[in-house]
Amino acid sequence: xxxxxxxxxxxxxxxxxxxxxxxxxxxxxxxxxxxxxxxxxxxxxxxxxxxxxxxxxxxxxxxxxxxxxxxxxxxxxxxxxxxxxxxxxxxxxxxxxxxxxxxxxxxxxxxxxxxxxxxxxxxxxxxxxxxxxxxxxxxxxxxxxxxxx
Ligand code: SF4
Numbered sequence: 001x002x003x004x005x006x007x008x009x010x011x012x013x014x015x016x017x018x019x020x021x022x023x024x025x026x027x028x029x030x031x032x033x034x035x036x037x038x039x040x041x042x043x044x045x046x047x048x049x050x051x052x053x054x055x056x057x058x059x060x061x062x063x064x065x066x067x068x069x070x071x072x073x074x075x076x077x078x079x080x081x082x083x084x085x086x087x088x089x090x091x092x093x094x095x096x097x098x099x100x101x102x103x104x105x106x107x108x109x110x111x112x113x114x115x116x117x118x119x120x121x122x123x124x125x126x127x128x129x130x131x132x133x134x135x136x137x138x139x140x141x142x143x144x145x146x147x148x149x
Pocket of ligand 1: 085110111123124125128
């Protein structure tokens with residue numbers, strides 16, 4: 001999908017109602033995706049959610065995965081959980097062995113709370129792991145990139 005406007009694709013600019021209209025879903029659907037940990041909208045100081053053009057692409061990918069490939073929200077979470085985030089953030093072996101994102105495989109790394117490892121000071125929305133999966137094909141490409149390192 002092409003960008004709507006000529007500004008950086010990761011710039012959060014659309015309100016939740018505009019994002020929902022552009023994608024053709026309800027505001028409740030976007031809230032559900034957020035609650036389930038599939039997306040991380042930008043939050044203004046006022047707590048208002050904003051979405052970037054990359055967010056819209058990510059949500060379209062989620063929609064098509066659900067409707068065309070018949071993969072459930074839990075299935076998508078499990079796919080995201082397979083991303084080897086530890087290879088990207090280079091956490092220590094000790095940190096890995098104490099991290100739910102490394103041990104479990106039911107939800108994406110960013111949906112866990114990380115209070116005592118390298119991710120505690122990282123912002124998931126701008127992390128290479130989360131930003132690396134804008135389009136549907138990106139998961140595979142991201143894994144390939146990590147494997148080549
Ligand atoms: S910073 Fe967030 S998205 Fe990045 S690896 Fe850590 S938990 Fe995952």
